[in-house]
Amino acid sequence: MEIRELRYFAAVAEELHFGKAAQRLEMAQPPLSRAIARLERQLGVTLLERTSRSVTLTEAGAVLLSEARSILSAVAAAERRTRQAAQSRPRLVLAVKSGTAGGLLAKLLDAYRAEPGAATVDLLLCEAHQQQELLHNGQADVALLHLPFDSTAGLDSEILYTEGQVAILPASHHLAGRSQVRVAEVSALPELPMARWPDHDGSYPAGPGPEVKNLTQLFQLIALGQATVIIPESAGTDLRRDLAAVPVLDAPPVTTVIAWPPQSRLRAAADLIRVATRL
Template sequence: MELRELRYFVALAEELHFGRAAQRLEISQPPLSRAIARLERRLGVTLLERTSRKVTLTESGSVLLSEARTILGAVAAAERRTQQAAQQRPRLVLAVKSGTGGEFLAKLLDAYRLDPGAATVDLMLCEAHQPQELLMCGQADVALLHLPFDSTAGLDTETLYTEGQVAILPASHPLAGRSRVRVAEVSALAELPMARWPGPGGSYPEGPGVEVRNLTQLFQLIALGHTTVILPESAGTDLRRDLVAVPVPDAPPVTTVIGWPSQSRLRAVADLVRLATCL
């Protein structure tokens, strides 16, 4: 398989429309169609079902999409990291979900700046489902991840800390004055259905709660009385005045880890990880 063919296939598999995929690739449709047909002949499988109305992925196509994203991500990562190696002072991209990390993140960055050989750290604030994707596609070098919510497939990790969870509620809600609540009590709030986060593929699970992608959006919706959520304790610090964090002792603990691609050999990553595990 050629990288060009894989790029063409990924674009078509994500767009599921030859015209849009060709426009995204900045080519005409005939070369795209020929490349996909050639790829199918080489593999001996049908990757896409085509009708006059729509294009859909076959099971084989879904497998190749996942594998192709990994391959193209590894190539992009290799290119960027090779270029970084030639720089006098390397740059490191640290991916963190918006609104998370808090005090630990600030402490880590402050301590790392004091290291004489420290790389320049570019902080990439991302949405809920993105950290692992950013690492695998080479856009980030290292990330803070939260178990059991984030996937660590294809990554090496080191555990940083474990914490309990809290329910984030409108300050005016009857449960806001409690010293603690149970998961069942929060889940049973019909007037505040639990918010839904996107999964690794970006799709949302079924349910009545609102769809959210980051904490800024989520907290505004909670303050307006549209939803609630159970989050790690650290996400409940420095809340806006119209929200309250109530401990949920029976919620499973959340473990924060620092993760990086298994094939990474960047010294700057190793130095940052070593420092993070010592804090």
């Protein structure tokens, strides 16, 4: 199989429409159809079921789509990192979930800028679980992840620090004045259901609370009395006046790590990681 064939197949498999896939690839439809048919003959399997009205993936096609996405992401990452290595002044992309690790991030960037020959660091602010995908597909070189919420599967990482968690409540709520609370007390508030974050596959767990993707959206809902949440202590600093953060005595600790692809050979990334582990 060639990379070009995988790009063709991925486009058709994602669009489930030959015409739309051809437009996306900026090519005519007949050669695209022939390329997919040739790929099926080469593999000896049917990848797509076609009717006059629809295109659907077979089980074999679903497997190839997953593999194709990984391969194409790896190729794109290799292209970007190769060009990056040739630059006279290297650049690094650091992925961080928006609204988290603010204090650490400021210290890290200040300390790294003071290093001789420091690269330019471009911050990529993400929503929940996006950092891992950005590292795997080569759009980011390094990321800050928070365990156990994020996953380091397929990545190398170093632990930076571990912290407790806090409940974020409307400042007027009767629990807001407490010195500490327990998980059961927060999760049992009928008027303030726990907000729901997406899982790694993008789906949301069942529950009455609102679906959220970022802290800005979440804090607005809490201020309006629509939800509550238990989050890492560092994410609950510098809150708006109408919110309160209360330590949760029995919430599991959260560990922040710096992570990177194991195949990375970027000197600038290694320097940033070294600085982070010294903080």
